[in-house]
Amino acid sequence: MSTAAVFGEEPVAATGDATYDGPAPKRIVVTYGFWIFLLSDIVMFATLFATYAVLADATAGGPTAAQLFNQPRVAVETAALLLSSYSCGLMAIAIGARHRTATYLGAAATFILGAVFLGLEISEFAGMIATGATPQRSAFLSAFFTLVGCHGAHVTAGLIWLTVMMAQVATRGFRTTVERRLLCFSLFWHALDIIWVGLFTVVYLMGAR
Amino acid sequence: LHLLGKLNWDAIPFDQPIPLFASALMVLAVVLVLGWITLKGYWPYLWTEWLTSVDHKRIGVMYCVLALVMLLRGFIDAIMMRSQQALAAGGAQGYLPPEHYDQIFSAHGTIMIFFMAMPIMIGLMNFAVPLQLGVRDVAFPTLNSVSLWLTASGVLLTNMSLVIGEFAKTGWMNYPPLSELKYSPGVGVDYYLWSLQISGIGTLMTGINFVTTILKIRAPGMSYMRMPVFCWTALATNLLIVAAFPVLTATFAMLLLDRYLGFHFFTVEGQGNMMMYVNLFWVWGHPEVYILVLPAFGIFSEVIATFSGKPLFGYRSMVAATMAICIISFLVWLHHFFTMGASADINGFFGIMSMIIAVPTGVKLYNWLFTMYGGRVRFTVPVLWSIGFMLTFAIGGMTGVLLAVPPADFVLHNSLFLIAHFHNTIIGGVLFGAMAGYNYWFPKAFGFRLEQRWGAASFWCWFVGFYLAFMPLYALGLMGMTRRMQHYDNLNWRPWLILAAFGAFVILVGVFCQIVQLVVSIRRREALRDTTGDPWDGRTLEWSTPSPPPAWNFPQLPRVTGIDAFWTMKERARAEQATRPPRPGYEPIEMPKNTATGFVTAFFAVVTGFALIWHIWWMVGLGVFGAFVTMLVFAWREQEEVEIPAAEVARIDRAYRTEMAT
Numbered sequence: 001m002s003t004a005a006v007f008g009e010e011p012v013a014a015t016g017d018a019t020y021d022g023p024a025p026k027r028i029v030v031t032y033g034f035w036i037f038l039l040s041d042i043v044m045f046a047t048l049f050a051t052y053a054v055l056a057d058a059t060a061g062g063p064t065a066a067q068l069f070n071q072p073r074v075a076v077e078t079a080a081l082l083l084s085s086y087s088c089g090l091m092a093i094a095i096g097a098r099h100r101t102a103t104y105l106g107a108a109a110t111f112i113l114g115a116v117f118l119g120l121e122i123s124e125f126a127g128m129i130a131t132g133a134t135p136q137r138s139a140f141l142s143a144f145f146t147l148v149g150c151h152g153a154h155v156t157a158g159l160i161w162l163t164v165m166m167a168q169v170a171t172r173g174f175r176t177t178v179e180r181r182l183l184c185f186s187l188f189w190h191a192l193d194i195i196w197v198g199l200f201t202v203v204y205l206m207g208a209r
Numbered sequence: 210l211h212l213l214g215k216l217n218w219d220a221i222p223f224d225q226p227i228p229l230f231a232s233a234l235m236v237l238a239v240v241l242v243l244g245w246i247t248l249k250g251y252w253p254y255l256w257t258e259w260l261t262s263v264d265h266k267r268i269g270v271m272y273c274v275l276a277l278v279m280l281l282r283g284f285i286d287a288i289m290m291r292s293q294q295a296l297a298a299g300g301a302q303g304y305l306p307p308e309h310y311d312q313i314f315s316a317h318g319t320i321m322i323f324f325m326a327m328p329i330m331i332g333l334m335n336f337a338v339p340l341q342l343g344v345r346d347v348a349f350p351t352l353n354s355v356s357l358w359l360t361a362s363g364v365l366l367t368n369m370s371l372v373i374g375e376f377a378k379t380g381w382m383n384y385p386p387l388s389e390l391k392y393s394p395g396v397g398v399d400y401y402l403w404s405l406q407i408s409g410i411g412t413l414m415t416g417i418n419f420v421t422t423i424l425k426i427r428a429p430g431m432s433y434m435r436m437p438v439f440c441w442t443a444l445a446t447n448l449l450i451v452a453a454f455p456v457l458t459a460t461f462a463m464l465l466l467d468r469y470l471g472f473h474f475f476t477v478e479g480q481g482n483m484m485m486y487v488n489l490f491w492v493w494g495h496p497e498v499y500i501l502v503l504p505a506f507g508i509f510s511e512v513i514a515t516f517s518g519k520p521l522f523g524y525r526s527m528v529a530a531t532m533a534i535c536i537i538s539f540l541v542w543l544h545h546f547f548t549m550g551a552s553a554d555i556n557g558f559f560g561i562m563s564m565i566i567a568v569p570t571g572v573k574l575y576n577w578l579f580t581m582y583g584g585r586v587r588f589t590v591p592v593l594w595s596i597g598f599m600l601t602f603a604i605g606g607m608t609g610v611l612l613a614v615p616p617a618d619f620v621l622h623n624s625l626f627l628i629a630h631f632h633n634t635i636i637g638g639v640l641f642g643a644m645a646g647y648n649y650w651f652p653k654a655f656g657f658r659l660e661q662r663w664g665a666a667s668f669w670c671w672f673v674g675f676y677l678a679f680m681p682l683y684a685l686g687l688m689g690m691t692r693r694m695q696h697y698d699n700l701n702w703r704p705w706l707i708l709a710a711f712g713a714f715v716i717l718v719g720v721f722c723q724i725v726q727l728v729v730s731i732r733r734r735e736a737l738r739d740t741t742g743d744p745w746d747g748r749t750l751e752w753s754t755p756s757p758p759p760a761w762n763f764p765q766l767p768r769v770t771g772i773d774a775f776w777t778m779k780e781r782a783r784a785e786q787a788t789r790p791p792r793p794g795y796e797p798i799e800m801p802k803n804t805a806t807g808f809v810t811a812f813f814a815v816v817t818g819f820a821l822i823w824h825i826w827w828m829v830g831l832g833v834f835g836a837f838v839t840m841l842v843f844a845w846r847e848q849e850e851v852e853i854p855a856a857e858v859a860r861i862d863r864a865y866r867t868e869m870a871t
Binding site: 019020023028033036043044047050135136137140171172 | 418
């Protein structure tokens with residue numbers, strides 16, 4: 001966009017109201033609003049990331065990151081989550097083609113991969129707690145459980161949302177409201193992937209040193 | 210039996226006469242209002258027309274009502290503090306014991322910021338922004354209703370703490386380690402945290418809603434550089450909400466984890482870091498003061514331009530200044546705690562940034578002055594508030610720049626000088642702005658103007674009362690008096706505190722005048738009726754609709770051809786010697802359907818919040834489940850919109866035109 005367009009410098013008489021055509025269609029408005037929500041969610045994660053960075057060495061004599069993290073398990077977790085984004089993309093194609101069975105298959109794959117991710121995360125948490133590395137042990141562990149747990153809570157919410165959406169497809173079909181909600185779900189699910197990439201880097205890769 | 214968690218009869222303050230009396234009075238007032246509504250049979254009307262409404266104008270009005278009621282509550286706290294400090298010098302202990310006084314100053318700050326200043330600004334934005342943009346509603350009307358009712362949930366929980374249990378004794382910033390379980394074992398801090406978490410979600414959704422509305426839903430032809438300045442400031446405010454409120458949510462969540470599950474974010478033990486709370490709190494907190502004051506700047510811009518009969522001077526510089534403040538407000542937070550012990554370089558950076566942010570504000574002040582210069586200024590009540598603001602805010606801004614100098618701040622930190630400074634900007638900026646907006650848009654909302662003389666009387670009492678109440682606090686700060694003192698031994702301070710208390714009572718007279726103004730205006734509404742929809746010879750699109758506007762605002766979306774869209778239309782009509790541009794045929798309009806989703810969600814939010822505060826775990830489950838089911842019911846509803854027939858649109862519009870012509 002030219003500066004003239006941004007600052008409205010074009011002569012009014014010449015272009016009339018060509019600069020802005022009026023309210024955007026509902027589909028644009030809804031997804032735009034959902035993007036803004038995702039940005040706010042990312043700000044919340046940014047706060048938790050900053051907290052983790054400040055407290056990463058505040059182990060209070062307890063276990064450190066290098067002693068606790070099991071990289072191979074996290075690699076499997078990451079693979080499951082990234083693959084679920086792929087299957088979520090396939091689901092979006094199926095929705096675009098109005099293909100119910102393919103949509104259910106894509107959703108089922110996404111759900112199973114998400115559940116695998118969550119299961120691995122819960123077993124990691126349970127293992128740590130069993131060895132005494134609880135969130136109550138040190139500020140570092142408080143920050144770790146909160147940051148990773150908050151992402152896990154988002155994944156859980158995503159799985160519930162996906163289930164509800166499949167019930168909507170089953171009862172209501174691909175009507176426009178259902179389609180818009182599925183579009184928002186896709187955005188949400190991919191955003192969780194992006195956050196996980198940051199989390200994987202900051203917590204698990206940098207923590208291995 | 211722990212079926213009710215920590216809740217038992219000890220929670221009711223039977224042994225403390227003042228809180229017991231206050232609770233009884235509040236419960237009585239609520240019962241009387243509810244009883245009156247029941248007796249008059251207003252419930253069906255209230256439910257269908259207001260409580261379940263998704264109309265942005267009605268939601269705006271309800272926000273403002275909520276805020277004005279909370280202004281009274283917060284103001285009673287202020288009067289109690291001022292009178293206590295006027296009394297409790299030397300041997301005298303006053304009438305408020307320390308643990309009660311601590312709750313009062315904490316509640317005063319929390320209520321005034323979160324439940325008075327925020328809702329009134331959000332209310333005015335709700336009312337005016339879609340009208341000014343020339344559209345029919347916000348982007349997400351149902352979400353808007355949810356936002357309102359979640360804010361109301363926070364208000365309800367905070368006020369319940371007066372009757373059941375206690376409120377925080379930690380100050381409105383709720384700093385750890387004092388706010389940690391070890392030092393605040395009661396439910397006060399939990400009331401604070403859950404009230405603000407719940408209302409904070411509502412505020413965040415408002416932010417998302419308005420950013421989307423302003424960026425994506427405007428009348429055809431309204432490019433960014435044709436938006437009214439109030440819409441620009443609303444955009445900046447809502448961008449700040451979206452960027453700042455999640456930080457507060459995360460910070461409070463961490464403190465809640467510390468308190469409920471024994472985490473170590475901000476504790477003394479386990480290598481927690483309490484200064485991190487202070488940092489994160491102000492990463493939200495400094496943008497927050499601009500969240501409050503930017504819409505006020507927008508209101509003054511509208512008021513000054515309208516009543517000077519001139520376009521706003523330097524529209525582009527006003528927009529640039531607004532957006533500059535929006536960005537720089539994120540780079541100054543550390544000036545709230547220069548004494549933390551950061552390096553001189555860090556303090557220097559934040560000190561300089563804090564001085565720089567005063568520059569765009571100065572630009573705005575000159576813009577308003579130059580708008581009035583050479584204009585034919587009508588000294589209506591909104592203009593009085595605006596001029597009072599310009600004087601007062603300039604002083605508050607200058608003491609702010611003074612506090613931005615780190616060495617000066619080391620001396621004045623935590624003193625009454627600081628209290629005087631921020632009341633100088635928040636009362637002089639936000640409250641005066643809210644009152645200007647209230648008087649300015651009231652006729653648009655209700656179809657009749659507010660009475661002028663009582664309005665002017667209320668302004669003068671507030672204005673004079675403000676100076677009497679807060680100028681002594683600057684002096685006291687320089688004399689070394691710190692904030693939040695329930696009692697003091699230095700008798701030299703006392704005359705100043707008596708003067709300050711007197712000032713608070715002058716403001717009380719101002720509040721009384723405002724109530725009288727409202728009552729008198731309602732009784733004389735026929736004489737004050739606005740039949741034209743344009744009582745002030747306005748410049749922006751809200752004045753091109755009837756007062757009050759129909760639910761759909763505009764029979765057809767207006768075509769915007771310049772800044773001050775309505776003024777341009779009027780000029781063109783004058784030039785073409787026509788009263789109004791002729792309207793072609795009417796079409797049916799789709800409007801969002803009213804829904805109880807917001808109200809029901811908020812009900813379950815209150816249940817959940819209350820259960821969390823008192824550790825009633827089964828009730829937590831019930832509340833969360835209820836909210837989830839409410840969402841499912843909303844997701845499965847069959848009809849989302851109602852159609853207004855073309856004939857109805859035509860009828861309302863023709864009636865308005867006939868009224869205009871006579």
